[in-house]
Amino acid sequence: DTGVSQDPRHKITKRGQNVTFRCDPISEHNRLYWYRQTLGQGPEFLTYFQNEAQLEKSRLLSDRFSAERPKGSFSTLEIQRTEQGDSAMYLCASSLGGTVRNEKLFFGSGTQLSVL
Amino acid sequence: AQSVTQLGSHVSVSEGALVLLRCNYSSSVPPYLFWYVQYPNQGLQLLLKYTTGATLVKGINGFEAEFKKSETSFHLTKPSAHMSDAAEYFCAASWTSGSRLTFGEGTQLTVNP
Numbered sequence: 001d002t003g004v005s006q007d008p009r010h011k012i013t014k015r016g017q018n019v020t021f022r023c024d025p026i027s028e029h030n031r032l033y034w035y036r037q038t039l040g041q042g043p044e045f046l047t048y049f050q051n052e053a054q055l056e057k058s059r060l061l062s063d064r065f066s067a068e069r070p071k072g073s074f075s076t077l078e079i080q081r082t083e084q085g086d087s088a089m090y091l092c093a094s095s096l097g098g099t100v101r102n103e104k105l106f107f108g109s110g111t112q113l114s115v116l
Numbered sequence: 117a118q119s120v121t122q123l124g125s126h127v128s129v130s131e132g133a134l135v136l137l138r139c140n141y142s143s144s145v146p147p148y149l150f151w152y153v154q155y156p157n158q159g160l161q162l163l164l165k166y167t168t169g170a171t172l173v174k175g176i177n178g179f180e181a182e183f184k185k186s187e188t189s190f191h192l193t194k195p196s197a198h199m200s201d202a203a204e205y206f207c208a209a210s211w212t213s214g215s216r217l218t219f220g221e222g223t224q225l226t227v228n229p
Contacts, residue, residue: 004159035217040125042206042219043160056216091160100148100210101167105217107152107159 002026004108006092012114013082020078021111025094032075033105034067035091036060043091049075050097082115089113118143120209122220130228135179135194137223139207142188147209149190150217151181154204163205166190177201202227 005024013019025032030051035043046065047057051072061067064082069075079086089110095103123138141147151163164175171183181192190207207220 033216040221042120042208042222043217044219045216048216093160104162105160107161109157109159 004092004094004106006090006108006111008111009109010112010114012116014116015082015084017082018078018080019082019113020076021090021113023075023077023092023094023108025074025092026106029094029096029106030072031095031097031103032069033093033095034075034077035093037089037091037110038087046077079113082113084115087113087115118147118209118211118218120207120218120220122205122207122223124223125221126224126226128226128228129197131199132196135192135197135201135225137192137205137207137225139181139190139192139220140188141190141209143209143211145211146183146185146188147211147218149181149183150208150210151175151179151190151192152206152208152219154206154222156203160206163192197225197227199227199229201225 007022033048034046037043049069064080067077091110093105093107095105119142121140148167150165152160154160164173166173166183174180179194204222204224206222208217
């Protein structure tokens with residue numbers, strides 16, 4: 001079990017640039033979630049996938065954000081025209097699915113984005 | 117609006133002392149409730165969760181939490197703190213399917229020797 005892998009661990013970019021993060025879930029996990037965590041706050045839900053289908057998106061996910069999971073395996077999160085307010089830790093989690101009663105999420109270590 | 121509140125962003129205890137981390141939710145509908153722990157440079161790890169049934173839930177590493185509907189609370193406790201318990205703890209709730217979690221702000225636990 002290699003766990004949920006996120007790449008890169010850290011990303012520093014200038015305001016206005018585009019960035020893309022990658023998440024590799026645990027093999028055979030069909031659900032994949034993206035959360036964002038700012039300093040001193042708990043994670044906030046962004047979006048989630050069931051296989052390749054994006055089933056839910058938070059209002060936090062502005063038009064500048066797009067997430068994909070093209071083959072139902074890895075996922076990418078792209079932020080276009082980054083703003084300083086986008087600086088945060090972006091967390092990915094995966095699970096085998098099921099109901100809330102039996103679903104268990106496994107989180108990656110996150111990608112820390114700093115927008116200068 | 118549905119929300120989760122953790123009272124105390126920092127809690128400090130002595131090794132061997134009781135750990136009590138507070139969590140309250142705001143909603144007329146009781147959610148599913150979770151506690152996660154985050155160690156430095158590691159992903160969030162599930163400690164325990166309440167869905168239905170017994171209101172006292174036991175988790176890993178000796179932690180337990182009790183769901184009290186009348187108080188809209190889900191406080192986390194451990195009888196005797198270990199140095200290894202030092203970490204950030206997050207309470208979370210889900211009112212929907214698909215484990216869309218609403219997290220509290222987190223509580224940083226420090227354990228003093």
